[in-house]
Amino acid sequence: MKVVKFGGSSLADGPQFEKVISIMKADSQRRVIITSAPGKRHDGDIKVTDLLIKYAELTIKHADTSEIFKRIFARYQSIGNYFHLDEKALAPIKQALRKLPTTKYPDNEYLMAAFKAHGERLNARLMAAVMNHVGITAHFVDPKVAGIIVSGEPNNATVLPETYENLAQLPVDNSVLVFPGFFGFTPKGQIATFSRGGSDITGAIVARGLHADLYENFTDVNAIYAANPKLVDHPVAIPRMTYREMRELSYAGFSVFHDEAIIPAIQGQIPINVKNTNRPNLPGTLIVPEKDFQPTQTITGVASSTRFAALYIHRYLLNKEVGFTLKLLQVFKKYNVSYEHMPSGIDDLTVIFDRTQFDEDTVHNMCHDIREVLKPDTLEWIDDYAIIMVVGEGMRDKVGVIEQIIRPLVQHNIGVHMINQGASRISIMLGTRRADAEEAVKSIYDAFFSPDPV
Amino acid sequence: MKVVKFGGSSLADGPQFEKVISIMKADSQRRVIITSAPGKRHDGDIKVTDLLIKYAELTIKHADTSEIFKRIFARYQSIGNYFHLDEKALAPIKQALRKLPTTKYPDNEYLMAAFKAHGERLNARLMAAVMNHVGITAHFVDPKVAGIIVSGEPNNATVLPETYENLAQLPVDNSVLVFPGFFGFTPKGQIATFSRGGSDITGAIVARGLHADLYENFTDVNAIYAANPKLVDHPVAIPRMTYREMRELSYAGFSVFHDEAIIPAIQGQIPINVKNTNRPNLPGTLIVPEKDFQPTQTITGVASSTRFAALYIHRYLLNKEVGFTLKLLQVFKKYNVSYEHMPSGIDDLTVIFDRTQFDEDTVHNMCHDIREVLKPDTLEWIDDYAIIMVVGEGMRDKVGVIEQIIRPLVQHNIGVHMINQGASRISIMLGTRRADAEEAVKSIYDAFFSPDPV
Numbered sequence: 001m002k003v004v005k006f007g008g009s010s011l012a013d014g015p016q017f018e019k020v021i022s023i024m025k026a027d028s029q030r031r032v033i034i035t036s037a038p039g040k041r042h043d044g045d046i047k048v049t050d051l052l053i054k055y056a057e058l059t060i061k062h063a064d065t066s067e068i069f070k071r072i073f074a075r076y077q078s079i080g081n082y083f084h085l086d087e088k089a090l091a092p093i094k095q096a097l098r099k100l101p102t103t104k105y106p107d108n109e110y111l112m113a114a115f116k117a118h119g120e121r122l123n124a125r126l127m128a129a130v131m132n133h134v135g136i137t138a139h140f141v142d143p144k145v146a147g148i149i150v151s152g153e154p155n156n157a158t159v160l161p162e163t164y165e166n167l168a169q170l171p172v173d174n175s176v177l178v179f180p181g182f183f184g185f186t187p188k189g190q191i192a193t194f195s196r197g198g199s200d201i202t203g204a205i206v207a208r209g210l211h212a213d214l215y216e217n218f219t220d221v222n223a224i225y226a227a228n229p230k231l232v233d234h235p236v237a238i239p240r241m242t243y244r245e246m247r248e249l250s251y252a253g254f255s256v257f258h259d260e261a262i263i264p265a266i267q268g269q270i271p272i273n274v275k276n277t278n279r280p281n282l283p284g285t286l287i288v289p290e291k292d293f294q295p296t297q298t299i300t301g302v303a304s305s306t307r308f309a310a311l312y313i314h315r316y317l318l319n320k321e322v323g324f325t326l327k328l329l330q331v332f333k334k335y336n337v338s339y340e341h342m343p344s345g346i347d348d349l350t351v352i353f354d355r356t357q358f359d360e361d362t363v364h365n366m367c368h369d370i371r372e373v374l375k376p377d378t379l380e381w382i383d384d385y386a387i388i389m390v391v392g393e394g395m396r397d398k399v400g401v402i403e404q405i406i407r408p409l410v411q412h413n414i415g416v417h418m419i420n421q422g423a424s425r426i427s428i429m430l431g432t433r434r435a436d437a438e439e440a441v442k443s444i445y446d447a448f449f450s451p452d453p454v
Numbered sequence: 455m456k457v458v459k460f461g462g463s464s465l466a467d468g469p470q471f472e473k474v475i476s477i478m479k480a481d482s483q484r485r486v487i488i489t490s491a492p493g494k495r496h497d498g499d500i501k502v503t504d505l506l507i508k509y510a511e512l513t514i515k516h517a518d519t520s521e522i523f524k525r526i527f528a529r530y531q532s533i534g535n536y537f538h539l540d541e542k543a544l545a546p547i548k549q550a551l552r553k554l555p556t557t558k559y560p561d562n563e564y565l566m567a568a569f570k571a572h573g574e575r576l577n578a579r580l581m582a583a584v585m586n587h588v589g590i591t592a593h594f595v596d597p598k599v600a601g602i603i604v605s606g607e608p609n610n611a612t613v614l615p616e617t618y619e620n621l622a623q624l625p626v627d628n629s630v631l632v633f634p635g636f637f638g639f640t641p642k643g644q645i646a647t648f649s650r651g652g653s654d655i656t657g658a659i660v661a662r663g664l665h666a667d668l669y670e671n672f673t674d675v676n677a678i679y680a681a682n683p684k685l686v687d688h689p690v691a692i693p694r695m696t697y698r699e700m701r702e703l704s705y706a707g708f709s710v711f712h713d714e715a716i717i718p719a720i721q722g723q724i725p726i727n728v729k730n731t732n733r734p735n736l737p738g739t740l741i742v743p744e745k746d747f748q749p750t751q752t753i754t755g756v757a758s759s760t761r762f763a764a765l766y767i768h769r770y771l772l773n774k775e776v777g778f779t780l781k782l783l784q785v786f787k788k789y790n791v792s793y794e795h796m797p798s799g800i801d802d803l804t805v806i807f808d809r810t811q812f813d814e815d816t817v818h819n820m821c822h823d824i825r826e827v828l829k830p831d832t833l834e835w836i837d838d839y840a841i842i843m844v845v846g847e848g849m850r851d852k853v854g855v856i857e858q859i860i861r862p863l864v865q866h867n868i869g870v871h872m873i874n875q876g877a878s879r880i881s882i883m884l885g886t887r888r889a890d891a892e893e894a895v896k897s898i899y900d901a902f903f904s905p906d907p908v
Contacts, residue, residue: 244801247770251800266770312879316701316720329779341798345878346705347698400864402873403857410854418876419856422885424799425766431876 003032003212005181005203007219008039008047010277011123014082017130023218023280024136024176030216032177032206033138035127036199037119038075048075048119056115059101060108073097076126089129093122106190113154114191117183120199124180137175146170148184148205150192157184157192159205159264167209179206200261208268215270218277224249224285226301227445231438236449238300240286242293245300245391248427252303252389262287295394298401302444304437306386308340309355309363310418313370314348314378327373335366341429343420348378350418352385352431386437388430390444396425405430408443457486457666459635459657461673462493462501464731465577468536471584477672477734478590478630484670485626486660487592488635489581490653491573492529502529503573510569513555514562527551530580543583547576560644567608568645571637574653578634591629600624602638602659604646611638611646613659613718621663633660654715662722669724672731678703678739680755681899685892690903692754694740696747699754699845702881706757706843716741749848752855756898758891760840762794763809763817764872767824768802768832781827789820795883797874802832804872806885809837840891842884844898850879859884862897 006020024030037048055068073094080090100118105111124140131138147166150157163184170177181199186192194201200217207215223237224246243266250262265272271292275284318324325342328351332339341352358366367381395401402421405428409416418431432440460474478484491502509522527548534544554572559565578594585592601620604611617638624631635653640646648655654671661669677691678700697720704716719726725746729738772778779796782805786793795806812820821835849855856875859882863870872885886894 244770248800263770314698316698316717325779325783343797343874343877344795345874345881345883346702348878350877399867399869400860402870403860403864406854406857406860410857413853415853416856416875417879419873419882420797420799420876421870422872422874423797423804424802425871427799428873429799 001031001210001212002027002029002214002216003034003203003207003210004030004216004218005034005199006036006277007199007217008036008049009220010039010218011036011127012039012041012045014079016277017079017082017127019277019280020127020218021131021134021136023277024131026280029213030176031172032179032210032212033127034179034181034199034203034206035120035124036181037123038079048072048123049116051075052115052119053112055100056112059115060111065101069097076122079126079130083130083133085129085133089133090126093125096122096125107154109154110190110192113157113183113193116155117180117191117193120180120182122180124178128178131176131178138178139175141170141177141179143180143183143202144185144189146179146206148202149187150184150194151186152192154186154190154192156195157186159184159194159201160187163205164209167206168211170210172210195260197261201264204261204264204270204272207270208264211268212270214273215265216273216275218275218280220276220278221274222276222279222282222284224274224301226299226449227441228303231304231441232445235445238285239283240288240293241300242290242393242426243287244290244426245393246287248389248391248424249301249303252305252387252429290393293393295392295396297392297448298394298398298404299390299392299448300394301392302388302390302441302448304386304388304441306434306437307355308385308387308431309353309358310382310385310431311351311353311367311370312348312378312380312382313351313374313376315374315376316347318347318349318374318376324374328370331366331369331373334369335362337362337366341420341423343418352387352418355383355385384433384435386432386434386440388432388437388440388444389427390430391427393426395428402428404447405444408447409440412439412443414440414443455485455664455666456481456483456668456670457488457657457661457664458484458670458672459488459653460490460731461653461671462490462503463674464493464672465490465581466493466495466499468533470731471533471536471581473731473734474581474672475585475588475590477731478585480734483667484630486631486633486664486666487581488633488653488657488660489574489578490635491577492533501573502526502577503570505529506569506573507566509554510566513569514565519555523551530576533580533584537584537587539583539587543587544580547579550576550579561608563608564644564646567611567637567647570609571634571645571647574634574636576634578632582632585630585632592632593629595624595631595633597634597637597656598639598643600633600660602656603641604638604648605640606646608640608644608646610649611640613638613648613655614641617659618663621660622665624664626664649714651715655718658715658718658724658726661724662718665722666724668727669719670727670729672729672734674730674732675728676730676733676736676738678728678755680753680903681895682757685758685895686899689899692739693737694742694747695754696744696847696880697741698744698880699847700741702843702845702878703755703757706759706841706883744847747847749846749850751846751902752848752852752858753844753846753902754848755846756842756844756895756902758840758842758895760888760891761809762839762841762885763807763812764836764839764885765805765807765821765824766802766832766834766836767805767828767830769828769830770801772801772803772828772830778828782824785820785823785827788823789816791816791820795874795877797872806839806841806872809839838887838889840886840888840894842886842891842894842898843881844884845881847880849882856882858901859898862901863894866893866897868894868897 128140181202225235420429582594635656679689
């Protein structure tokens with residue numbers, strides 16, 4: 001049995017719905033569908049989720065919502081019209097959308113979550129109606145009924161383990177189950193959403209809960225590529241990769257597949273197939289457990305991210321000082337910052353941070369505190385920091401990979417000021433200046449993938 | 455003004471004393487001499503320090519000490535005889551040595567420290583007597599009078615800061631001051647020694663306290679070499695290096711110069727000249743502050759150590775777990791082990807330990823606890839772990855050094871399972887199997903230093 005998730009662009013209008021339905025029809029194993037909210041139909045279009053945020057904001061301000069309400073409903077209506085659905089079939093959608101501002105919420109955060117969630121929720125209702133209309137027996141399954149229970153922030157929730165017990169008890173018949181993605185319910189019965197892109201997460205949760213054989217994730221790209229197509233011209237598609245390769249590449253900016261969404265799939269050991277709704281016959285990328293993977297090449301992909309900054313500290317006998325790490329962690333805690341990596345030398349230490357969590361004041365004050373507490377001989381804040389991740393199960397215990405990676409960088413005169421190999425066995429992390437990151441990815445890609453290396 | 459320290463082999467017998475005296479005469483800037491205890495005169499000989507340990511052990515056991523007493527005194531006497539010293543001049547040495555067993559000590563640890571310290575203390579007395587006898591005005595300076603104040607374990611003491619104030623007040627005239635190395639006095643007046651090899655430490659402390667222009671460290675090697683002469687045939691000498699290069703190389707097993715002894719010199723910014731007593735006209739190795747160093751080559755030295763072990767942990771989202779590092783540190787604390795480095799990946803972590811602090815039970819139990827506490831998917835204890843350090847101020851910000859280092863390893867088919875570059879700017883740390891460490895050092899040495907690279 002396959003759980004199939006479709007992204008927003010795959011559900012943006014009637015013709016896209018038609019493609020989805022024909023994909024569902026093409027394989028009788030596709031028994032469960034997870035919907036996103038209708039996405040952009042063309043450049044400049046607005047996603048329904050963004051319209052719903054607007055709707056929520058106007059509601060909070062007690063402003064007039066009639067226009068935005070109409071605009072949102074029109075999106076669903078136009079899809080219904082494409083399939084010549086009865087007005088009657090659309091009535092529950094209209095009603096649910098209209099009820100949103102008059103419902104009681106614990107606070108505006110929950111209000112926002114409930115509004116946003118309806119992009120997916122109403123699209124799932126619509127999909128079920130359309131499917132039944134075209135002759136596929138389908139049931140809308142509300143996360144409340146299915147028991148997708150979450151906790152945490154209303155707009156950044158985390159699934160609770162009882163969800164999987166609930167899903168396992170879901171009655172399954174011959175009809176297709178249509179789940180809305182992106183949200184669950186708190187134990188108190190409030191809607192709370194996952195982080196943005198959270199339909200991927202719902203898909204993985206449902207696939208795990210229903211013990212699916214495969215989790216198909218349909219989106220608008222043919223596959224996951226060995227490098228970012230914005231940096232490398234027509235990169236090769238990755239036919240097959242492991243969960244942890246995906247995790248490592250996601251970390252350094254591969255955004256095609258939602259990072260957190262992979263965890264439930266890993267926990268259930270369910271393979272994930274990333275495919276293109278518009279070209280469903282392409283094989284896409286299959287993401288599998290390590291045990292089901294035999295590497296056929298050394299590296300699987302290369303990614304870069306410029307969202308990092310580093311702190312360099314030098315002091316003689318620094319690392320011999322008892323409690324030194326603790327003092328440093330306490331300063332980080334005071335400023336509520338977390339670190340990514342902390343490679344240490346003999347008398348020095350580099351701390352790598354996600355730069356996005358800092359404003360200028362925090363950088364200044366935190367460095368000041370560290371100077372006070374640790375009295376280093378040298379303290380340097382290095383703002384110009386990019387990380388390149390080279391990932392591949394095929395590089396495990398292979399001699400000479402690092403040389404193959406470094407050689408093209410040297411040829412392009414790119415300075416590498418950090419190398420972290422060995423913490424992970426299937427990746428090598430390099431640090432460069434931001435300006436060099438793109439060229440670094442290109443030259444490493446060319447060295448491993450170009451038929452005619454530069 | 456120069457402070458000059460001589461090692462045990464440089465003070466082992468009369469002919470060696472003569473070399474030392476001619477070295478002192480050769481430069482009028484040499485105003486302060488630090489003595490070690492008489493060392494081995496030939497292969498199979500026993501160092502006076504080891505005889506004193508025996509003397510202490512017999513004393514603790516209330517056994518007969520007359521033979522060991524005679525044997526120790528004979529060492530000093532033979533040096534006195536070589537210079538035709540009066541019996542009278544040797545009387546205070548004999549008396550001090552004889553008094554050792556009847557002196558009161560707080561406990562056997564302090565007894566041991568006091569016995570051991572007399573190797574240096576009596577050799578300094580003897581040196582002052584010999585110098586005066588040959589026409590050099592010299593004064594024995596007892597650490598008690600000079601105010602070398604220490605704390606901590608009786609046989610592994612640490613200098614206290616007031617020592618430097620005391621030394622600054624020491625009256626300096628035209629005579630040569632003769633300090634015994636290796637020990638100081640606790641605030642309560644008990645002798646306590648530094649760790650073994652501690653004459654280097656005394657030399658550095660005195661050099662700092664007296665604001666010397668140079669600290670000359672005379673030993674029995676011509677210089678510090680770019681690689682261990684046991685691994686590489688006739689390695690080149692290092693003419694000039696920085697403090698931190700020395701620190702990094704010491705870490706990975708360069709033992710010619712006592713690691714901790716460099717700190718007081720750094721604090722006082724006093725250059726250190728490592729020279730050979732037997733070939734005093736050779737320039738030796740000069741260790742200088744970073745500000746006084748212009749690198750003339752990329753790497754300064756390469757060292758290896760096989761005293762490491764590593765722990766590899768993999769679990770999805772490991773590094774996202776709040777308090778994860780803390781939990782791990784708590785396990786380490788429970789077993790009283792400290793770690794050297796902890797490079798982290800996305801979902802994994804390698805912890806590098808000094809292997810010498812573990813017995814098999816500790817490894818087993820600690821790994822068991824970590825399994826319980828962190829529930830990793832994979833936990834591996836890697837006992838077969840060597841670290842190669844490639845060090846050089848000249849590699850700072852230089853493109854392509856890492857490639858030059860890796861290439862010879864690939865050519866020799868040596869697997870590198872860890873690279874840590876970037877924490878320190880002047881070194882690159884590599885991890886290999888123990889069996890590969892020697893070959894790794896050789897091939898990196900050849901790549902950088904051989905006139906005709908293999």
